[in-house]
Amino acid sequence: MQVTMKFVRTKNEDPDQRDSFVVDVDPETSVFEAMSKVREEQDGSLAFRGTCNTGFCGDCTCQANGKRVVPCLVKVKDSVKEDAIEIKLIRNVAPVKDVLYDVDQFMWKKYKYFRPWLETNGTAPAVKDEDLEPVRLAMRCTVCGLCDEGCTVIDVDKEFLGPMALTKGLYRTTKDPRDQDTKQRFIEAGEKKGLWDCVHCWEASEHCPWGINPTHLIMDLRDDSIALGVKSGKGNPMAARHYNAFADSVKKSGWLNERMLASKTYGLPPYGLSLSGMMSQMPIALKAIRKGKASLRPHKSRPGARQIAKIFAKVEQSHKNKKA
Amino acid sequence: MRYDVVVIGAGIAGLQAAVEARRQGASVAVITKVHPLRSYSITIQDGINAALAQGDSPQAHIADTLRSGDGLNDKSVVEAYCAEAPAAVRELYNLGVPFNLDPQGDVALVKLQGSEQARAAHVHDMTGHVLAQVLYEQALKYEVVFFEEWYVPSLAVEDGVCTGALAFQLSTGNLDLISGGAIVMAAGGVRRLYEPSTSSTHCNADGIGIAYRAGAQLVDMEMVQYHPSIIKAGRLAISELLLANGAQLEGKDGQAVTGSAQPFGHSLARAAAEAIASGAGEDGNLNLKTSITQEQADTTYYNTNARLQMFMKGNLAGDPIPVHPGMYRILGGIATDASGATSVSGLFAAGECAGTGFHGAGAMDGNGLLASVLSGHRAGSAAANAGKASTGEASPAILQEHQGKLKPLLERDAKEGDLAGVRSELTSLMHEKAGLSRDAAGLAEAAEKIASLKESYATMGIPTKALSFNYALQQHLETRTLLAAAEAIVGSAEARQESRGVHYRSDFPDKSDEAGSMRVVVEQGEGGPQVSSRPV
Numbered sequence: 119m120q121v122t123m124k125f126v127r128t129k130n131e132d133p134d135q136r137d138s139f140v141v142d143v144d145p146e147t148s149v150f151e152a153m154s155k156v157r158e159e160q161d162g163s164l165a166f167r168g169t170c171n172t173g174f175c176g177d178c179t180c181q182a183n184g185k186r187v188v189p190c191l192v193k194v195k196d197s198v199k200e201d202a203i204e205i206k207l208i209r210n211v212a213p214v215k216d217v218l219y220d221v222d223q224f225m226w227k228k229y230k231y232f233r234p235w236l237e238t239n240g241t242a243p244a245v246k247d248e249d250l251e252p253v254r255l256a257m258r259c260t261v262c263g264l265c266d267e268g269c270t271v272i273d274v275d276k277e278f279l280g281p282m283a284l285t286k287g288l289y290r291t292t293k294d295p296r297d298q299d300t301k302q303r304f305i306e307a308g309e310k311k312g313l314w315d316c317v318h319c320w321e322a323s324e325h326c327p328w329g330i331n332p333t334h335l336i337m338d339l340r341d342d343s344i345a346l347g348v349k350s351g352k353g354n355p356m357a358a359r360h361y362n363a364f365a366d367s368v369k370k371s372g373w374l375n376e377r378m379l380a381s382k383t384y385g386l387p388p389y390g391l392s393l394s395g396m397m398s399q400m401p402i403a404l405k406a407i408r409k410g411k412a413s414l415r416p417h418k419s420r421p422g423a424r425q426i427a428k429i430f431a432k433v434e435q436s437h438k439n440k441k442a
Numbered sequence: 443m444r445y446d447v448v449v450i451g452a453g454i455a456g457l458q459a460a461v462e463a464r465r466q467g468a469s470v471a472v473i474t475k476v477h478p479l480r481s482y483s484i485t486i487q488d489g490i491n492a493a494l495a496q497g498d499s500p501q502a503h504i505a506d507t508l509r510s511g512d513g514l515n516d517k518s519v520v521e522a523y524c525a526e527a528p529a530a531v532r533e534l535y536n537l538g539v540p541f542n543l544d545p546q547g548d549v550a551l552v553k554l555q556g557s558e559q560a561r562a563a564h565v566h567d568m569t570g571h572v573l574a575q576v577l578y579e580q581a582l583k584y585e586v587v588f589f590e591e592w593y594v595p596s597l598a599v600e601d602g603v604c605t606g607a608l609a610f611q612l613s614t615g616n617l618d619l620i621s622g623g624a625i626v627m628a629a630g631g632v633r634r635l636y637e638p639s640t641s642s643t644h645c646n647a648d649g650i651g652i653a654y655r656a657g658a659q660l661v662d663m664e665m666v667q668y669h670p671s672i673i674k675a676g677r678l679a680i681s682e683l684l685l686a687n688g689a690q691l692e693g694k695d696g697q698a699v700t701g702s703a704q705p706f707g708h709s710l711a712r713a714a715a716e717a718i719a720s721g722a723g724e725d726g727n728l729n730l731k732t733s734i735t736q737e738q739a740d741t742t743y744y745n746t747n748a749r750l751q752m753f754m755k756g757n758l759a760g761d762p763i764p765v766h767p768g769m770y771r772i773l774g775g776i777a778t779d780a781s782g783a784t785s786v787s788g789l790f791a792a793g794e795c796a797g798t799g800f801h802g803a804g805a806m807d808g809n810g811l812l813a814s815v816l817s818g819h820r821a822g823s824a825a826a827n828a829g830k831a832s833t834g835e836a837s838p839a840i841l842q843e844h845q846g847k848l849k850p851l852l853e854r855d856a857k858e859g860d861l862a863g864v865r866s867e868l869t870s871l872m873h874e875k876a877g878l879s880r881d882a883a884g885l886a887e888a889a890e891k892i893a894s895l896k897e898s899y900a901t902m903g904i905p906t907k908a909l910s911f912n913y914a915l916q917q918h919l920e921t922r923t924l925l926a927a928a929e930a931i932v933g934s935a936e937a938r939q940e941s942r943g944v945h946y947r948s949d950f951p952d953k954s955d956e957a958g959s960m961r962v963v964v965e966q967g968e969g970g971p972q973v974s975s976r977p978v
Contacts, residue, residue: 132908144674146675147675148753157913158861158862158917159858159859159862160858161858161906162858162905162906162912162914162917163908163912163913163914165913167476169476169643169644170482170484170641170642171641171643171676171677172485172677173749174484174485174571174745175484175485177480191676191749191753193675193753214910214911216911218911221477233582233583234579234582235538235579235583236579238538242535242536246543246547247542247543247544247545247550250540250542254540254572257540257571257575258571258744258745294540296536327748328748329748
């Protein structure tokens with residue numbers, strides 16, 4: 119069929135560039151093949167990545183007709199609208215040329231931060247097959263970047279190491295029973311905007327084409343980190359405090375104590391003391407009280423708080439057992 | 443820039459070579475046109491063979507490999523690789539490959555086609571994907587220097603010695619010279635020479651074509667292996683594990699299509715092509731039927747099945763999958779000795795572009811990844827020794843010479859689509875005349891056509907003058923390596939006047955003792971390929 123392939127060409131300096139090409143393609147082949155056909159037959163200056171054509175290399179990620187996709191995994195006939203497909207850059211990236219972006223900055227540098235190789239002392243411990251399944255899950259990742267592309271934290275803070283690096287760098291190594299450096303990895307993961315900066319919006323899990331569920335893996339990593347005694351990180355002390363204070367409150371009273379959550383998050387013992395942090399929240403607190411969002415009445419336990427505490431105890435015990 | 447060892451290509455073989463050379467104390471740079479984790483190796487699904495099972499032995503592995511190779515294997519290489527395989531797989535496990543394990547906690551082994559024993563270690567159906575990752579992790583650990591998204595058009599060869607590689611930085615278009623005490627060529631296969639073929643837009647015979655143009659001998663180039671079951675969208679080869687576990691090919695009326703010889707996959711591919719030609723197919727496809735359960739489809743075959751679901755809403759457990767045969771890999775390549783040394787001093791080769799003689803005339807499933815790991819290991823080790831002992835550096839005049847050649851190429855008038863025309867003619871020509879079935883007339887026609895394509899190619903320029911990410915320039919240079927490999931394949935196939943392994947001549951349908959005692963060697967001559975032979 120005849121398809122009009124349109125490219126949104128960013129940072130391309132060629133004054134004669136075209137952005138629309140009619141190409142004859144088999145509707146059963148992939149959008150990536152259609153893109154490649156345009157580049158090979160009509161305009162060799164078009165810039166985009168992509169090599170393997172089977173969804174393994176993860177290099178061709180872009181937007182096709184407004185959907186964020188790995189285009190080699192989408193058939194032409196499933197993407198085309200009114201005989202056209204518009205290709206443009208994904209979000210959260212620095213453009214280099216046309217649909218090609220700075221992938222080193224976007225992902226590889228962050229991945230390398232985690233020292234993604236195993237540290238072993240030469241002796242392999244006895245391992246069961248199921249112990250390695252989480253490692254296989256992380257290694258299934260093709261680094262297509264759709265998780266980081268959808269990440270709402272990276273959207274506002276490009277420094278956040280992001281779900282891809284946390285999965286393929288940190289989860290891959292710390293879940294491997296053969297690794298000997300797990301605790302140090304968690305310390306390092308908290309030194310940057312890393313493990314404690316995820317806001318669990320679940321976008322990463324929604325976007326992953328391979329069912330890897332990075333958001334869930336990050337929650338799992340936090341549990342592992344806390345179980346090893348690494349409860350906070352210099353990179354974002356507030357995020358870790360928030361996480362711990364949230365759990366503390368529910369564990370003690372069965373529900374959320376919002377005042378204490380805010381106070382502990384911004385700096386109250388046992389999570390460190392920051393007067394300036396506390397003061398910075400005062401205007402918001404006063405406003406919340408005025409509007410009736412927060413009250414000054416004492417925080418009471420919910421009925422059933424004891425049962426909730428028991429659930430906590432059970433989960434904590436199971437973590438301890440898992441660790442042992 | 444000078445390194446003791448310069449590796450070209452960052453798939454499994456290249457990464458393994460780089461890691462081994464670093465372990466031996468050499469300074470190492472890897473030049474790769476795509477990020478290492480985007481290499482073709484990552485798409486390989488089947489396992490890696492090693493005689494680890496109780497009751498298995500390197501001798502049994504050798505026997506199976508020789509049977510598959512149909513008399514053309516280099517026996518000493520087969521013996522060495524099969525003996526080293528168990529230690530190599532254990533080492534990969536210790537480095538971090540999460541191989542599937544059996545209930546005792548040992549590496550679980552599956553029986554692939556061609557093996558008499560369960561011998562393939564695997565990580566579900568993503569063994570190559572994971573091996574490449576773990577070797578890349580090790581390369582990072584050992585601080586290998588990576589030139590990522592740099593493309594090598596030529597080697598620097600001075601007085602018969604390879605002293606470095608010319609390389610473009612794709613992002614800037616700058617041509618540079620990277621000197622090496624030793625060079626390891628590990629730039630993969632020739633998939634883009636054939637249509638249909640398995641995936642990948644970047645297997646353009648880079649390694650084979652560049653080495654050939656630099657004067658290296660190629661060997662066994664007529665040995666081109668096909669895969670029986672590729673799906674059209676995505677060009678995905680449907681896992682060898684499935685064929686080993688009873689998956690069947692059927693025609694549209696349910697007639698079974700099966701292979702009868704080793705290597706089984708190739709023999710099945712030939713039978714499938716014949717069945718499709720005689721009308722048993724539907725839209726050029728046969729149906730692949732499996733007997734796996736949904737649970738297996740969701741675990742062991744997750745990577746294959748998830749892709750099938752995306753491409754064609756199909757499910758391996760239950761649905762017939764429309765597949766067709768296509769070119770899969772080349773078994774010959776740059777002629778090497780057991781250490782990986784080529785006929786050019788200072789140049790080593792590993793992986794698919796290397797003609798080690800391990801596979802002979804037919805590669806057994808599970809031996810491909812093994813060959814990449816071990817040839818990489820050996821070439822890395824030999825190159826480290828050679829590179830550390832050498833003090834040579836490529837002369838800057840070579841860089842000037844190549845820059846001089848490039849300028850007129852960019853200035854020449856050019857038309858969009860000319861290069862694509864050459865490539866599309868070439869790919870269908872190779873499949874029809876130098877594919878599953880060959881004969882003297884067809885090969886002669888192919889040789890003539892390739893010569894004329896070379897002539898028209900020589901007048902073609904590059905329509906795009908931009909420096910940054912000029913794909914047209916890269917495509918121009920890749921077409922050159924494809925044409926080089928094409929003439930070497932056709933010349934070698936003409937010379938082998940018999941049928942053996944994956945090489946089938948309809949005009950010589952039987953094996954010949956005389957031809958079977960020789961390996962075909964090809965070198966670049968003045969007007970075309972210079973074909974000779976040497977004893978097996």
